[in-house]
Amino acid sequence: MRYVEEFRDPVAAKSVLKAIEEVVNEIGATPEKPVHIMEICGGHTHAIFRYGLDKLTPPGIEFIHGPGCPVCVLPMSRIDECVEIAERPEVIFTTFGDAMRVPGSKKSLLQAKADGADIRMVYSPLDALEIARRNPDREVVFFGLGFETTTPSTALSIQQADRENLSNFSVFCNHITVPPPIKVLLDDPHMVLDGFVGPGHVSMVIGTHPYDFIARDYGKPIVIAGFEPLDLLQSVLMVLKQIRDGRAEVENQYARIVPEHGNPVSLAAIADVYAPRPSFEWRGLGEIDSSGLRIRDRYKAFDTEAKFGVGYGAGDRTIQEPEGCECGAVMTGRIKPFECPQYGKGCTPEMPLGALMVSSEGACAAYFQYSAAEDVA
Numbered sequence: 001m002r003y004v005e006e007f008r009d010p011v012a013a014k015s016v017l018k019a020i021e022e023v024v025n026e027i028g029a030t031p032e033k034p035v036h037i038m039e040i041c042g043g044h045t046h047a048i049f050r051y052g053l054d055k056l057t058p059p060g061i062e063f064i065h066g067p068g069c070p071v072c073v074l075p076m077s078r079i080d081e082c083v084e085i086a087e088r089p090e091v092i093f094t095t096f097g098d099a100m101r102v103p104g105s106k107k108s109l110l111q112a113k114a115d116g117a118d119i120r121m122v123y124s125p126l127d128a129l130e131i132a133r134r135n136p137d138r139e140v141v142f143f144g145l146g147f148e149t150t151t152p153s154t155a156l157s158i159q160q161a162d163r164e165n166l167s168n169f170s171v172f173c174n175h176i177t178v179p180p181p182i183k184v185l186l187d188d189p190h191m192v193l194d195g196f197v198g199p200g201h202v203s204m205v206i207g208t209h210p211y212d213f214i215a216r217d218y219g220k221p222i223v224i225a226g227f228e229p230l231d232l233l234q235s236v237l238m239v240l241k242q243i244r245d246g247r248a249e250v251e252n253q254y255a256r257i258v259p260e261h262g263n264p265v266s267l268a269a270i271a272d273v274y275a276p277r278p279s280f281e282w283r284g285l286g287e288i289d290s291s292g293l294r295i296r297d298r299y300k301a302f303d304t305e306a307k308f309g310v311g312y313g314a315g316d317r318t319i320q321e322p323e324g325c326e327c328g329a330v331m332t333g334r335i336k337p338f339e340c341p342q343y344g345k346g347c348t349p350e351m352p353l354g355a356l357m358v359s360s361e362g363a364c365a366a367y368f369q370y371s372a373a374e375d376v377a
């Protein structure tokens, strides 16, 4: 198949759904005893609900929505630090739009902007570099946020700033990595996970081998998937077949995009610019070893934390989530979004209480957008 439409073909989808049903029956999965498949990536969560795959697939499959939405897993304390940095009079704070409405303990970046902070939405860190070139008398901070998908572009912007000796540009680095939280979830005795649908875009950068431990050490299948309905259905079928056959392998359904060994240019930029932090705090998961990236000392001049004395190492900033917010339980698959007491009441896309309702990749936003009416009732 070569074109997007072919990955949305209803006739092909029906035939894959029939095959899924057969394998679910062979496994003996039922609504009372379902197969638990975690889609790690928030983009996949969104696609599952957008195309109604949760309803098209047999009830013997339960999708668990993983922690793969970078905005959603960012703890409140980091948003507070963003606001503090952005409210400095010398700073122009630049960020992707998704992060603007994430609540901090006092205010979001959007509210800080309304209060007068110079906060600008950008589509790329290169936009922030351009703002820095045009405003030599201001400090331009880029909010570096995201998994391995966005980590390389931030690295390239730092390398470019270094080449240009752009001394008024820095990055508030909150980049995180996918494999460590999967290990935490697999080590959690309360989690029941039978297999994974692996993230497509992240894997385009890191390749397939960083997931080897899931199959080798935990005996669980994982299939790296694309984002169209047939991609996801085929990946679910591949996971189910592994479970039925007693196999645990890393398979690559998204081979048209994901190379086995990743993207060498991106990996080189990541290795040059970042080093792992000893640990990093994740909303709902707590501190996870080696799950966050910091900017290497060689590029210290472009590190907002070093420049302004904020962030990790600048004191314990752990902040409790608002009362009644169950983001952590949703993110670890313990409850569905509509089981949160705030869902659709104190927390809506217009007035989000938790980050999962803000980002388009957040599980609560996906539920609300595609199945709100029946779930809120």
Ligand code: SF4
Residues within 6 Å of the ligand: 324, 325, 326, 327, 328, 330, 337, 340, 341, 342, 343, 344, 347, 352, 353, 354, 355, 356, 357, 358, 364
């Ligand atoms: S409904 Fe809102 S508060 Fe509840 S888990 Fe979802 S985002 Fe968090």
